[in-house]
Amino acid sequence: MTATVPIGEFSRLTYLTIKTLRYYHEIDLLEPVAIDPSSGYRFYSTEQVDQAHLIKRLRELNMPLPEIKAVMAAPDQATRDAAIRAHLERMEAELVRTRDVVASLRALLLPSTEISVEYRSVARYPVLAMRSEVAREECDAWCEHSYGTMHARLAATNLAPAGPDGATYAPEFFEYDRGEVVTFVPIDERHRGRFDAEAVLDLPARRFAIAVHAGPFTEFDRTYGALGSHVAEHDTALDEPVREIYLVGPGDAEPADYRTEVCWPIGRL
Known part of the structure; x- marks a missing residue:
């Protein structure tokens, strides 16, 4: 069973601010299921909670918005999962690079040793x-x-x-x-x-x-x-x-x- 909730309640369900939800609507990333024609107030379905959580996590992983839109528009689960895995692999490679740079910076803090020539x-x-x-x-x-x-x-x-x-x-x-x-x-x-x-x-x-x-x-x-x-x-x-x-x-x-x-x-x- 699903229910329709106003944007404020949806914000509480998803940990996304109203400002963020409005922006995601403007860029066609996460659209409300209904908009009140007189007030313009947005309503969302509880079926969209998982989508919002996915978007939130992908943003926390620094995935660019165009890539998130492609993930959300994927025609099937396998395509979506492949796009997410590819981003995770890039993030893991970046993590390794960052670790190497941190180790190198620490080494630069140590007294230099004479090179053997x-x-x-x-x-x-x-x-x-x-x-x-x-x-x-x-x-x-x-x-x-x-x-x-x-x-x-x-x-x-x-x-x-x-x-x-x-x-x-x-x-x-x-x-x-x-x-x-x-x-x-x-x-x-x-x-x-x-x-x-x-x-x-x-x-x-x-x-x-x-x-x-x-x-x-x-x-x-x-x-x-x-x-x-x-x-x-x-x-x-x-x-x-x-x-x-x-x-x-x-x-x-x-x-x-x-x-x-x-x-x-x-x-x-």
């Missing part, structure tokens, strides 16, 4: 490589796609990588949030001819100042800042891509256990 001359070596101009926000997806493609090529020829995966990042990637990223997987020189020529790249010989970044990629800026400052104060940096070598990375361990060599190119071999 190693100098190494690296000879030229061949790699399977894929390159693209990549926006920073698209970088994770690009890397996942490119490494998957290159490892599939190796598997198709029954070969194993000759070393850990890596990537180079052009200066523009940092300066403009978009630039060339080259992902690579080392191969044995003897196997070069088993791949198309355009798939193989020779990484040039370089001398690097190297620091190992331990932990998730969200903290990379601190390692870059410490290593780059060390190079600026003690060496001559080359205006060319930084090289990263993923000693332990996605697929091998949890983010807290990642280990990445950040290789800063410097002036002499």
Whole structure:
């Protein structure tokens, strides 16, 4: 059995203010079942209480009003539930990001420790490589796609990588949030001819100042800042891509256990 109640009573049933209920009516989000033609007073059905509660909770989760309208207008329960689940997944991802930023801020409050820098001359070596101009926000997806493609090529020829995966990042990637990223997987020189020529790249010989970044990629800026400052104060940096070598990375361990060599190119071999 249902009943019709005036807007004030509906406000008490739903914990939504009269002002809010009037606004939801104006934007066609939650319409009253009847309006008194002489007074303009709004009336709601008790069947609408659950709808109002759902809207209230979605707003508490910061779902934009257009998305809430789409949820409320969903043609069936499955469509509505899918839209709600998608928003919850975005909220959970944002919660993880917020937690990471909070942990990073706490770490910034601690006394800084000296970075350990190693100098190494690296000879030229061949790699399977894929390159693209990549926006920073698209970088994770690009890397996942490119490494998957290159490892599939190796598997198709029954070969194993000759070393850990890596990537180079052009200066523009940092300066403009978009630039060339080259992902690579080392191969044995003897196997070069088993791949198309355009798939193989020779990484040039370089001398690097190297620091190992331990932990998730969200903290990379601190390692870059410490290593780059060390190079600026003690060496001559080359205006060319930084090289990263993923000693332990996605697929091998949890983010807290990642280990990445950040290789800063410097002036002499």
